[in-house]
Amino acid sequence: MNRRGTTFMNSKSDNPQHHSFAYVIFSFRRWWRSSVVNTVDQADVIKRRREEGDLSARYLFMLTMSAGIAILGLLLSSPAVVIGAMLLSPLMGPIIGLGFSLAIGDFPWMRRCMKALAVGTVLSVAFCALVVLFSPLQTVTAEIAARTRPNLFDLLVALFSALAGAYAMIRGREGTVVGVAIATALMPPLAVVGFGLATFNWTVFTGALMLYVTNLMTIAFTAAVMARLYGFRTSLSERQTQLQVFVIVVTFVALALPLGYSLRQIAWEANVSRQAKSAVMDNFGSRARLSEMDIKFDATPIDVSATVLTPELMPEAEAISRRELHRLLNNRPLNFTLTQYQVGTSATAAEQAQLSAAREKAEADASQRADELAARLALIAGVPDSEVIVDRERRRALVRAAELDGAGLAVYRALEQRIAATEPDWRVELLPPAKALPNVALNEEGEPSDEGAKALNLIAWAAGRIDAPVIIDGPEEARKKVEQLLLARHVAVRDGKNAKGDVQARWATPDE
Incomplete structure (x- = not known):
């Protein structure tokens, strides 16, 4: 009795923190089970997840439409259009279902x-590739290039999306916003895979595919871990054999290989980036400041550029840094550019120089973006790049379109709107040929119908681009109404001589 008491007291006195820590862990687990796990209706959650993860006509249709919108947004380099694609994407159901099926060991559900x-x-x-094949735009835009290889931020987007998605599913708070979060990590890379396939750009294809698989597995694994934390457990029925469990584990490991490779690559790049900054700054004194450093690991050769603000210029710094970077990159081909700005010793001078460098970079980026806009306008208008007029100061781009077979004014207007949507800060104008103007339909009250309103908008747009008067023919009362509406849109109109039939619009000839 005394011996037992002595032993207990010695054990307790030997490591009092151990018992305190164990008590905290035990208390937390007990609280988690009673206050969190027991509040989840697991049967209801599993039932709803099964319904949303099956292959159906609705799932395939919505996914195809989402992919189509995503690839158009990527081709136009329009983030707004890409976000629209995410609103339609139904990928959340089967991916979260995959995570839950892994957590509970339900092999048939996982297979579905x-x-x-x-x-x-x-x-x-396949659908994205088909869209790209018939699209006049097949250049690698900034939105496409950004999704050709996984990096740490892409992985974090997938991780946080999965945490939010799994939590919402378990707690019964799922909605469109959660689905958009999941689609953010998956739909754009999937569309880029189709672009790479259509253009036979295997660098884009393999990079985007790796990003898609990495994000997919990150979301599925995170969902499985969240499900286990909330008490979802493996429960084998009589039909589920140990062989099925083995198949699940093997599948789990096999699918984790791309994620493991990506994590290894991400860790290597992060480590190289950190060491590269030190390698450059070791050539300068403590008063120098690294303004910017950019490493493009996917370029061939690898492209590295750095900007340093320093009180004293170091002529040998670039050569020394290049040798050290070459070693860090395992002797892979390298292009290295080091830009040095000599600044004063005060902090204010360094900050001013850093702002100047940032402005120069912003101006260079704006110039490059203007050149890209001119190239896209020339491609859509069917003319050489030299035919595009670009005013960078006023942010205005103008091009006179060539004659496109079978294209009416509505087609030219739609092309202009597509380009303008990608550059909201620019005024983009596509000058069409003087194609036939549409008739203006009026309803019984003498007001433009829906089709009539569209016709008026098209006439006003075309008149503003072509800068020519418009003649309106038709019954006098209806003609006057249309003329008033066009005058309100600042269109130069003239009365026509034909007072019969519907209200018609046409371009004025030199004699008229």
């Missing part, structure tokens, strides 16, 4: 989710 993902992926890639 993987089938839905596989079929949806192939269909989306």
